[in-house]
């Protein structure tokens with residue numbers, strides 16, 4: 451029977467909302483007829499990549515007629531050396547989001563439960579649905595941290611994957627390795643627990659290090675990290691994961707051929723050679739985060755314990771109005787309708803603009 455429907459997408463895909471990236475400054479300018487918009491919507495680093503990284507990328511661009519090394523072997527080796535683990539315990543992906551998707555491909559069969567706190571990073575429900583898995587969402591605690599007991603209770607022997615972002619996106623609240631261990635002690639090895647540390651470099655070291663403290667002890671733990679945030683390489687797409695060699699081998703089987711592009715590999719290697727400069731830039735962002743928090747608190751805002759390069763304002767029903775006002779005035783933030791807005795820490799000047807514009811429209 452001929453039909454005029456163009457293609458027949460899988461039901462789960464047809465039902466998926468399109469991924470909504472943070473709106474760009476140029477788009478906001480065009481929509482509102484303004485100039486000078488700033489984007490604080492995607493938790494990017496406001497500083498351009500370090501000069502030595504740019505030089506390495508430029509030099510490597512003459513070789514773009516060739517495919518890159520599929521396994522990004524040199525990047526794996528450099529990361530393994532830095533982290534003090536065997537290279538078989540490291541994989542590299544197209545952003546850490548690429549690795550999260552590979553985990554979904556590798557572990558979720560139709561109907562498998564996948565547990566994660568909610569709110570959290572928006573790809574967890576999307577990747578779960580894409581695989582026809584069953585999302586089990588556990589509400590955050592009152593302080594916007596994870597409810598470890600409720601999460602542990604939600605995990606059953608059937609659970610294939612658990613996604614735990616620390617710090618969490620969009621709230622910025624981090625989880626200590628002691629709390630993660632409380633959950634891991636009660637989860638069997640048949641359940642992979644992904645600890646998503648996209649914002650690791652911004653976190654107070656007192657929260658602990660899952661790679662050195664948890665990976666050696668729990669073979670079902672995989673920790674994902676990225677060069678997108680602290681290292682300022684979001685546009686190149688390179689992230690990595692550390693875990694048991696068997697888990698890494700499974701993730702590797704689901705890799706798109708040559709998924710980590712040649713320039714991303716070169717940039718990651720150069721970034722690993724300049725950790726001190728990158729740490730200094732992280733320091734600048736942390737100082738700005740503290741300043742923004744002090745100013746918001748002085749106005750009366752109640753804030754969670756932010757540990758990422760962004761802040762969260764609980765705005766409830768006012769979220770869309772506040773976000774629209776900020777945007778019309780050239781400050782593009784990330785709204786989560788009905789809940790709140792996530793605002794990336796930018797340059798000092800950008801942060802001042804956010805604070806001033808917010809004060810015009812919203813009071814706590």
Ligand code: PMP
Nearest residue numbers: 545546547571619648676678689
């Ligand atoms: N995890 C979390 C919690 C994030 O917020 C992000 C970025 N939005 C990512 C992973 C993915 O970042 P990337 O793919 O650029 O490494």
